[in-house]
Amino acid sequence: MSLSDTPLPRISRPWDAHRVTLALCLALVLPLLAAGLSRGAALLPPLLLALALTLAWQAVFARLRQRAMSWDGIESALVFALLVPAGVPLWQQGLALSFGLVMGALIFGARGRGFLSPAVVGLSFLLITFPGIGPLDLGGPVALAALPAGAGLIWLGLLSWRVVAGFGLGAALLALLLAGPAALAQGLTSPALMLGLVFLIGDPVAGASTRLGRWTYGLLGGALAALFALSAEATLGTMPLQAMVSAALLASIFAPLLDQLAIWQNLRHRNRRHKHG
Amino acid sequence: MIEIFVHSVFQDNLALTFFLGICTFLAVSKRVDTALGLGLAMIVVQTLTVPINHLIFQGLLIEGAWAWAGLPEADLSFLKLMSFIGVIAAVVQILEMVLDRFVPALARSLGIYLPLITVNCAILGGSLFMVERRYSLPESLVWGLGSGTGWALAILTFAAIRERLRYADAPEGLRGLGLAFITTGLIAMAFGGFALVELP
Numbered sequence: 001m002s003l004s005d006t007p008l009p010r011i012s013r014p015w016d017a018h019r020v021t022l023a024l025c026l027a028l029v030l031p032l033l034a035a036g037l038s039r040g041a042a043l044l045p046p047l048l049l050a051l052a053l054t055l056a057w058q059a060v061f062a063r064l065r066q067r068a069m070s071w072d073g074i075e076s077a078l079v080f081a082l083l084v085p086a087g088v089p090l091w092q093q094g095l096a097l098s099f100g101l102v103m104g105a106l107i108f109g110a111r112g113r114g115f116l117s118p119a120v121v122g123l124s125f126l127l128i129t130f131p132g133i134g135p136l137d138l139g140g141p142v143a144l145a146a147l148p149a150g151a152g153l154i155w156l157g158l159l160s161w162r163v164v165a166g167f168g169l170g171a172a173l174l175a176l177l178l179a180g181p182a183a184l185a186q187g188l189t190s191p192a193l194m195l196g197l198v199f200l201i202g203d204p205v206a207g208a209s210t211r212l213g214r215w216t217y218g219l220l221g222g223a224l225a226a227l228f229a230l231s232a233e234a235t236l237g238t239m240p241l242q243a244m245v246s247a248a249l250l251a252s253i254f255a256p257l258l259d260q261l262a263i264w265q266n267l268r269h270r271n272r273r274h275k276h277g
Numbered sequence: 278m279i280e281i282f283v284h285s286v287f288q289d290n291l292a293l294t295f296f297l298g299i300c301t302f303l304a305v306s307k308r309v310d311t312a313l314g315l316g317l318a319m320i321v322v323q324t325l326t327v328p329i330n331h332l333i334f335q336g337l338l339i340e341g342a343w344a345w346a347g348l349p350e351a352d353l354s355f356l357k358l359m360s361f362i363g364v365i366a367a368v369v370q371i372l373e374m375v376l377d378r379f380v381p382a383l384a385r386s387l388g389i390y391l392p393l394i395t396v397n398c399a400i401l402g403g404s405l406f407m408v409e410r411r412y413s414l415p416e417s418l419v420w421g422l423g424s425g426t427g428w429a430l431a432i433l434t435f436a437a438i439r440e441r442l443r444y445a446d447a448p449e450g451l452r453g454l455g456l457a458f459i460t461t462g463l464i465a466m467a468f469g470g471f472a473l474v475e476l477p
Contacts, residue, residue, distance in 0.1 A: 103459060125466075259437070
């Protein structure tokens with residue numbers, strides 16, 4: 001086969017951190033608008049605080065470490081502000097987001113060099129440190145707004161459809177096994193589940209990066225989210241924020257190991273093929 | 278039983294909750310395949326030593342164990358630390374010889390990690406917890422298997438994350454062990470998520 005026979009790869013402008021951040025922020029516009037409609041002006045102070053804190057921390061790290069200023073924290077800040085339940089004092093939000101940004105991302109370097117999503121780390125910190133935080137008070141429309149956002153991100157290749165499919169499969173299987181079909185109802189209109197799937201579990205930095213790894217990562221995340229929700233006596237439709245955040249954090253922790261297992265599996269396949277062929 | 282197993286793997290994880298065996302945990306986690314060898318050795322040794330130590334403690338050391346010999350007041354439980362360490366060293370030694378004789382491939386791949394486990398504090402800690410929590414023999418078998426599995430799982434995830442963190446661009450002072458400690462903390466925070474699960 002000569003070189004001209006091979007189909008040329010479709011070359012577009014490569015993804016860099018700025019374009020990824022821009023795409024993710026655009027995907028967040030619709031859910032943010034929907035949240036703004038349901039919460040009104042109460043959404044503004046957390047949003048402004050999150051943005052200001054993020055830019056401040058990134059400026060501090062850029063200056064101290066003499067690196068170029070990065071903007072990727074903006075997306076984490078928006079996700080964090082979107083997912084914090086109303087009524088959490090601003091100082092608690094600021095403390096948690098700072099922890100997430102610094103410990104979850106900035107000390108590892110730029111975006112893509114760590115292994116966790118700063119929004120997930122911040123939300124976990126918030127929910128563990130200050131127990132008794134109320135449920136996520138966003139309505140079904142916000143959850144539905146995550147649908148076009150997720151579809152767009154899948155189309156752009158920033159959200160893996162394997163992760164989404166694995167998540168759906170894992171959550172549905174576990175809910176069916178443990179609680180029967182009733183627990184499945186209305187998963188699509190649960191804001192914590194939908195936003196958490198697209199923006200926390202689906203975060204390309206925090207997930208697995210092999211094909212098989214993405215399937216198992218999604219399956220694990222879905223199964224854990226369903227398990228945590230059911231043991232809090234909720235269903236997929238009333239998915240508590242805590243369940244989703246814990247599942248996302250645990251799945252991210254296991255993602256590198258799942259990738260490694262996928263690589264070993266591929267190696268075994270290839271070795272067997274070589275032996276026979 | 279299932280509860281003991283799940284608790285010992287997640288909430289009561291020896292490495293991440295009690296910080297036992299952290300020295301080996303940090304030292305032998307630079308590569309996933311060596312972590313796998315160590316983890317497997319840990320599971321085997323822990324599953325064997327906890328029930329054996331249970332038998333020795335209940336049969337020889339606990340207060341009243343010598344009542345049949347006319348010594349009802351004898352309480353040898355102060356000897357438990359010494360005898361547990363002895364048992365652990367002996368089990369590791371025997372296991373090494375048995376593996377070398379019957380499964381030489383496995384013995385070679387475990388290599389140095391088997392003897393290394395003798396000094397792993399998670400193993401001794403597992404036996405001491407067994408005494409403190411007054412587990413029965415079947416319970417201590419499950420606890421041994423579960424806590425070994427939990428430790429192995431912890432070091433495997435940690436090793437995989439460390440391999441990925443080769444691409445990290447950490448500040449000068451945090452490179453190496455600093456980042457390893459912070460990562461351990463983050464993993465411990467994630468495993469704590471299982472505190473949510475109420476088992477039936």
